[in-house]
Amino acid sequence: MFRAQVRENVYLQLLEERHAAEVFSLVDRDRAYLREWLPWVDATETQDDTLSFIRSSLEQFAANKGFAAGIWSERQFCGVVGTHQLDLLNRKGEIGYWLGRAFQGRGVMTAACRVLVTHLLCEMDLNRVAIHCAKGNEKSCAVAQRLGFTEEGLVREAQLLHGRFHDLRRFGMLKKDWNPGPSRL
Ligand SMILES: CC(C)(COP(=O)(O)OP(=O)(O)OC[C@H]1O[C@@H](n2cnc3c(N)ncnc32)[C@H](O)[C@@H]1OP(=O)(O)O)[C@@H](O)C(=O)NCCC(=O)NCCS
Structure with missing residues (x-):
């Protein structure tokens, strides 16, 4: 399955069932x-829950509706980046991401998203990619800003976290504004 180099010793790979143990172990630890x-x-209580997530993302991939890719750095699994809400009729989609705590602060996610957004806008020919980050999640918003996304507004009370509705800051990138840099999937 596809694999893309992000940097020396950092790559993305489509998540497969065989990755369930290492993905669950990082989620459980962090x-x-x-x-x-x-x-x-x-809701991710056991490795089987992670396996179900991977299976459903592989089904999405097969249906051309999105996918989830693992990120490995120095051969260690360190997080996930993926695309969902793919709308091929309107040529738009969204991305989401997370990193294990110890892998933050090195620019890994910004670099991984750069590769993913380039794939979506240049290879899959989408016109628009969105990122939604909860208000207050400064690290996530900083990834969108570092990538040059434009902040487009606030989606009110769109995420329920721990019994409270959170506003989401919406960021968008258009194909005509994207600078792909050197990396390609
Ligand atoms: C959101 C999340 C992925 C951001 O991780 P991150 O490590 O801050 O992002 P990056 O990997 O792009 O690294 C950027 C950091 O590395 C630093 N950095 C070091 N080398 C860098 C490089 N070559 N390029 C860019 N940044 C670099 C940056 O200065 C920045 O650090 P700072 O926040 O202290 O300024 C992470 O915090 C996370 O997974 N959080 C929990 C889940 C979550 O919130 N997901 C998003 C939901 S919308």
Whole structure:
């Protein structure tokens, strides 16, 4: 399955069933930090839950509706980046991402998203890619800003986290404004 180099020793690879153990192990180790902004973490209780997620993303991939790719750095699994809400009729989609706590602060996610957005806008010929980040999730918003996305507004109370509705900051990138840089999928 596809694999894309992000940097020396960092690559993306389509998540497959065989990756379930390492993905679950990172989610389980970092659940206290991940659950702050990711609504699915509490529902991921066992490796089988991760396996179900991977199976459903492979089904989405087969139907050309999106996909999830793992990120490996120095051979260690360190997070996930993916696309969802692919709307081929209107040539638009969204991306989402998370990293294990210890892998933050090195620019890995910005570089991985750059490769993914280039794939979506240049290879899949989408016209628009969106990122939604909860208000207050400064690290996630900073990834969108570093990539040059334009902040387009606030989607009110669009994410339910720990019993409270959070506003989402919406960022968008258009094909005509994208600077792909050197990396390609
Ligand atoms: C959102 C998330 C992926 C951001 O991770 P991150 O490590 O801050 O993002 P990057 O990997 O792009 O790294 C950027 C950081 O590395 C630094 N950096 C070091 N080398 C860099 C390089 N070559 N290029 C870019 N940044 C670099 C940047 O200065 C920045 O650090 P700072 O925040 O101290 O300024 C991570 O915090 C996370 O997974 N959070 C929990 C889940 C989540 O919120 N997901 C998003 C839901 S919308």
